[in-house]
Amino acid sequence: MDKTKQKRLEAAGWHVGSAPEFLELTPEEAEYVEVKLALGSYLREFRRDHRWTQTQLAKRLGSSQSRVAKMEAADSSVTVDLLVKSLLSAGASTKDVGRVIAAV
Amino acid sequence: MDKTKQKRLEAAGWHVGSAPEFLELTPEEAEYVEVKLALGSYLREFRRDHRWTQTQLAKRLGSSQSRVAKMEAADSSVTVDLLVKSLLSAGASTKDVGRVIAAV
DNA sequence: CGAGTATATGTCAGACCCGACATATACGCA
């Protein structure tokens, strides 16, 4: 996974929902990034549904506000692993998480 | 996540499908481990369906045979991140991956 | 049995990730 490329890409703001075929990502890399984006969005949705601020969620997760912000934005320094762990910790079910991934 | 505990636990062979409530894992930790186990099993199934050896799959993934063995066994040194990346790289769809997680 | 093949287990150096902190931006309200 080319971190620099991904950084540029996220900086460009395509996390609004578009697919990155126009960049030189292999289909698998693109899918991985899309999974990350979907989980990040879902984390944000989940948090808002519970009326938590990023700081409050961070406390629950044993993390920091900045990390939550990065998770929700699917920053390149965030992995699917962290997102799954965080969602489960926050109270989401594996069913929910699976659905989000399957819907990518 | 307590690595040592998880190691003991996997050594005990409960990756055959049982839940680890009897150990001092929080429900979230248990869920995470189960997601890992499910993805590991699915990777094995996927590989066998395609009649690949671990070595052949490793080559496709740009990894090594030993790492594939550990992935399939959901070894503690393996993360959900690696499993998702590997499955997508191997040709599984996000739909498949999502289904596996949702079924945990 | 011995050779070949497939899988499992242990270890390690280097790359990567995470939480933390500092700081910036954005918005509402007095």
Added chain:
DNA sequence: TGCGTATATGTCGGGTCTGACATATACTCG
């Protein structure tokens, strides 16, 4: 405008993960 709150962005030390290698185990076939 100035203050409080919420979110975003940049950076970094220390701990974790990964690919690689060595080696062990298991099974098949001659």
